[in-house]
Amino acid sequence: MNSNRMIAQLRELRQRREDHARGVVAAHQAGVGEARHNVEAASQMLAEHLQRAIDEQNAAVSELANRVVKATELHMAQSRYEASLTRAGQIQAQGEAAALVQKQREAGLAEAQRRHVQSRKALLKLEKLADQVEKRLAPRRSAAAELLDEDGRLPHASHKQ
Incomplete structure (x- = not known):
């Protein structure tokens, strides 16, 4: 029973970690999408x-x-030409900065996805362990149930004798 409770708690903890990792990946995906939009907007501008x-x-x-x-x-x-050229340089610098942010966010997304995969693997490993423990305990439980059933019959049998 104690090992079952511990496995259940570990399973719950792993599930929470996996859910958190999934949320982090979603947040990073949104950030990457926003960064891509900013790069496209700067390029169009x-x-x-x-x-x-x-x-x-x-x-x-x-x-x-x-x-x-x-x-x-x-x-x-x-003067108008130079002002226009300066503005084009500013817009180009904004585009380059947006592209750098996009690359950083993509790297963050890749790391978050890697962590999510690790978390998912750990959860699957724990699920396999729990299944193995369950399979090992099944014969013991059935034997214990038979013993309890026999013990339940014995007092009735001794009363009849």
């Missing part, structure tokens, strides 16, 4: 910004073409 910058530069060049241009107009166009 960069592509949109570059397209707008190209359109603005084309418009600025078309406006300045075929006429006499003042130096201030050239400086303003150059």
